[in-house]
């Protein structure tokens with residue numbers, strides 16, 4: 001085994017896997033160090049919705065750019081990623097939310113993202129099981145669904161095909177120009193990329209990350225109950241809240257015919273156990289929007305920890321005050337979508353190429369207190 005690499009990536013979640021694939025394809029000698037299994041962290045707990053989100057302009061730019069990259073990748077082997085081109089139907093409960101749907105449509109249109117306002121009659125033609133009395137919605141056909149741990153494994157496979165090495169080990173400390181493994185071995189690299197999700201903080205305690213726990217539940221197989229991923233427009237408020245617990249109606253059709261039901265957000269819960277009260281609240285919300293769900297059988301529920309930054313944007317670029325260390329973490333609830341854009345941005349910075357989208361909003365240095373305070 002080599003002990004010196006051009007790029008050493010800590011973590012084989014979807015973000016580390018995407019970085020490994022990108023950097024190995026660029027011709028770098030890459031190693032990925034993973035302490036558990038590929039795609040087994042928050043990536044395994046996520047919903048796999050490849051979704052354009054417009055909570056802020058940088059979020060819109062990164063999600064839509066990443067979605068284009070997913071479309072290119074998925075075109076090669078869609079079935080292997082368990083891809084479903086289902087689109088998103090944002091559901092407006094009342095006139096106020098319909099106005100929000102209109103504003104969202106205008107923002108999408110300004111950025112070249114196709115979407116269509118849907119009146120109440122068409123809403124029920126598209127999804128007959130939604131509860132009566134809803135106002136309409138916004139259909140975004142380019143959104144889709146994948147199976148995240150599978151996609152992480154495929155990205156790692158691609159990295160391996162380009163010479164990357166996957167090392168099964170825990171990194172216990174960052175060292176100048178390398179890392180210290182739990183077995184005492186040191187690996188060195190020109191660039192160390194920290195892509196450890198919520199666990200990145202154990203190696204770099206200065207990172208401004210908080211865990212936002214989320215629950216999901218999956219049903220038995222009920223093919224064709226819904227056709228689009230259905231999300232209430234109130235989800236956006238829930239997703240961007242910086243405190244408090246919240247739930248939102250968010251239901252995804254799986255290629256297996258199962259339904260994946262989300263979603264919840266709770267701050268600073270570091271354990272993965274299911275909070276029965278929160279799960280019940282989340283399922284009640286789903287049934288409020290789609291009463292027929294009450295008849296279905298849920299076979300499993302689980303949680304995952306979203307790595308959240310204070311401004312809701314990921315950390316992509318050089319770590320402050322840690323020469324040779326680069327960050328690719330803090331993707332909160334959008335890391336499946338934004339992994340591919342993250343990898344492109346990181347590679348451009350590492351290789352000194354021009355960035356495909358403006359890199360500034362995601363640079364970790366925005367949280368460097370010393371720079372910020374002069």
Ligand SMILES: Cc1cc2nc3c(=O)[nH]c(=O)nc-3n(C[C@H](O)[C@H](O)[C@H](O)COP(=O)(O)OP(=O)(O)OC[C@H]3O[C@@H](n4cnc5c(N)ncnc54)[C@H](O)[C@@H]3O)c2cc1C
Nearest residue numbers: 011013041042043046047049171196197214304335336337
């Ligand atoms: C309920 C829920 C639903 C979600 N739904 C979506 C969705 O629909 N769409 C979307 O885009 N995003 C979604 N997300 C967010 C998404 O899952 C995360 O943003 C993404 O998985 C983060 O990936 P990651 O690679 O950064 O972290 P992880 O997947 O956690 O991977 C980090 C890896 O690093 C390894 N690691 C950490 N420290 C070390 C160390 N010291 N040594 C060795 N290895 C180490 C870990 O073992 C792990 O495998 C959801 C999240 C949750 C919780």
